[in-house]
Amino acid sequence: MASPKQSLDEKPVAEVLYNPIPASLVGLTEEDKHMIERRLVRKVDLVLLPIVGILYILNYIDRQSLAVAKLQGIMEDLNLSTQEFATAVSILFVGYIPFQLPSNLIISRVSRPGLYICSAVVLWGSVSACTAAVQSYSSLLAVRVLLGVTEAVFFSGIVYFLSAWYTKAELGKRLAALFVAQQLGNAFGGLIAAGVLKLDGVHGIRGWRWLFIVEGVATVGCGTIAAFILPEYPHNARVLNQVERDLAVYRLEMEAGASEAHDNTGTWAGFTMALKDPKIYVFIFMQMMAQAAGTVTNYFPSLVQTLGYNKTITLVLTAPPYIFAGFFFMAITYFSDKTGKIYVFIMGCIALSLGMYIIPIATLNTGARYFAMMLMPAAAVTPQILLFKLLNLHCPRPIVKRAAGVALMNSIGNTSNIWASYLYYAPPHYYAVFGTMCAVVVVFAIVITLYGIYVKRENRLLEEGGEVAQRACKHGITQDQLDLNWRYVGF
Numbered sequence: 001m002a003s004p005k006q007s008l009d010e011k012p013v014a015e016v017l018y019n020p021i022p023a024s025l026v027g028l029t030e031e032d033k034h035m036i037e038r039r040l041v042r043k044v045d046l047v048l049l050p051i052v053g054i055l056y057i058l059n060y061i062d063r064q065s066l067a068v069a070k071l072q073g074i075m076e077d078l079n080l081s082t083q084e085f086a087t088a089v090s091i092l093f094v095g096y097i098p099f100q101l102p103s104n105l106i107i108s109r110v111s112r113p114g115l116y117i118c119s120a121v122v123l124w125g126s127v128s129a130c131t132a133a134v135q136s137y138s139s140l141l142a143v144r145v146l147l148g149v150t151e152a153v154f155f156s157g158i159v160y161f162l163s164a165w166y167t168k169a170e171l172g173k174r175l176a177a178l179f180v181a182q183q184l185g186n187a188f189g190g191l192i193a194a195g196v197l198k199l200d201g202v203h204g205i206r207g208w209r210w211l212f213i214v215e216g217v218a219t220v221g222c223g224t225i226a227a228f229i230l231p232e233y234p235h236n237a238r239v240l241n242q243v244e245r246d247l248a249v250y251r252l253e254m255e256a257g258a259s260e261a262h263d264n265t266g267t268w269a270g271f272t273m274a275l276k277d278p279k280i281y282v283f284i285f286m287q288m289m290a291q292a293a294g295t296v297t298n299y300f301p302s303l304v305q306t307l308g309y310n311k312t313i314t315l316v317l318t319a320p321p322y323i324f325a326g327f328f329f330m331a332i333t334y335f336s337d338k339t340g341k342i343y344v345f346i347m348g349c350i351a352l353s354l355g356m357y358i359i360p361i362a363t364l365n366t367g368a369r370y371f372a373m374m375l376m377p378a379a380a381v382t383p384q385i386l387l388f389k390l391l392n393l394h395c396p397r398p399i400v401k402r403a404a405g406v407a408l409m410n411s412i413g414n415t416s417n418i419w420a421s422y423l424y425y426a427p428p429h430y431y432a433v434f435g436t437m438c439a440v441v442v443v444f445a446i447v448i449t450l451y452g453i454y455v456k457r458e459n460r461l462l463e464e465g466g467e468v469a470q471r472a473c474k475h476g477i478t479q480d481q482l483d484l485n486w487r488y489v490g491f
Contacts, residue, residue, distance in 0.1 A: 060185030095148025104407035114230035120153035121223030129216025176333035187322035270400025287413025289444035342490035
């Protein structure tokens with residue numbers, strides 16, 4: 001037990017004493033608690049979300065720079081074939097995929113996850129800047145693998161980090177804000193690239209090399225600054241006062257299983273619990289389908305180039321679809337949070353994606369094709385947001401298990417970026433990739449429908465109570481969740 005003099009700031013998350021009713025909240029009315037809760041959520045939104053958003057914008061700008069560099073001469077300078085370029089795109093995930101799980105297990109145990117994340121930001125910014133120095137295909141592959149390793153910390157870590165701050169009614173919009181930042185990164189990446197083109201030849205350096213230098217240096221700088229101001233866990237966040245800290249922890253405990261919020265479950269135990277939960281495997285498969293559909297963003301400048309405009313106009317035209325996607329994310333997640341529904345919105349996006357994949361196969365009409373491109377990022381990426389929300393709601397505790405589940409889903413799901421990269425050939429129709437994506441989203445629809453039937457059956461077991469409800473514990477539900485009448489939601 002910590003000594004009375006030990007500050008909460010000094011204690012790792014697993015060592016904070018669990019108290020179902022913190023002393024600072026005793027005597028407060030529900031109205032008082034509601035006012036304090038609104039204040040703390042607003043405060044966290046104003047501090048945490050802008051920092052995370054900026055870092056994620058930089059994450060996607062750095063990751064998508066290679067797609068932009070294709071339009072600026074990297075293939076000619078390094079003598080790359082179409083197949084070699086596809087390998088350079090996909091090999092990032094060779095480093096990215098295997099390091100996500102150990103990273104998320106680490107972040108669930110460290111007392112300063114914000115510093116851990118920001119350190120990774122500085123590392124990947126440095127590696128990205130080094131891409132400017134590559135002189136051959138092999139050196140490009142080496143840098144891309146290292147970029148994947150350093151970026152592996154960020155996304156799964158941030159999803160876990162946000163779930164440690166927000167309730168299920170709040171999480172969807174915050175995940176949407178994260179994906180809005182992703183799309184802004186894609187949009188600004190094209191606009192920044194259009195501006196950096198003007199540096200082509202300055203000091204004898206090609207424009208695509210300047211692109212990696214400028215973006216890499218900006219990432220290192222922002223990561224360094226963020227390390228000093230990004231909040232940590234609710235129980236030790238200096239941005240909150242003591243009452244706000246206690247309420248921030250208490251509301252999450254009451255929602256997801258009280259004694260689990262600060263449990264002592266070991267890292268390996270949490271990992272094995274995730275592996276034993278059949279739901280995790282379903283989420284992994286659904287994420288593979290969603291990520292496959294989302295690979296359109298990896299090649300979006302090349303898709304827009306088929307409209308026949310010059311390089312600068314092409315890069316500018318990549319921005320509106322991503323900006324629209326940001327508004328789309330916020331609208332869908334707003335209604336998802338408000339209604340508590342997830343399945344219906346995923347199915348709507350799947351139906352929309354199907355139509356948008358058929359249009360470029362069927363016609364070369366510029367207006368029709370750009371209309372499809374306007375909707376592609378929004379329809380393809382939104383299901384990923386909702387899947388992360390669904391996993392955090394269906395597998396909330398223990399926290400190490402949740403962290404492992406998020407990392408497994410995102411890392412293995414990202415394997416789709418490897419094989420799908422080799423389908424983007426034969427423009428302008430891209431029959432192979434769009435035909436495959438049509439099949440992918442149909443399979444996705446079938447699987448999530450079957451999963452919905454399964455969780456509704458589990459809810460019926462929980463409603464019956466007694467020994468019947470105990471059977472649900474074999475499928476990843478804790479005793480504390482049973483005691484709090486926890487249910488699967490979203491369907």
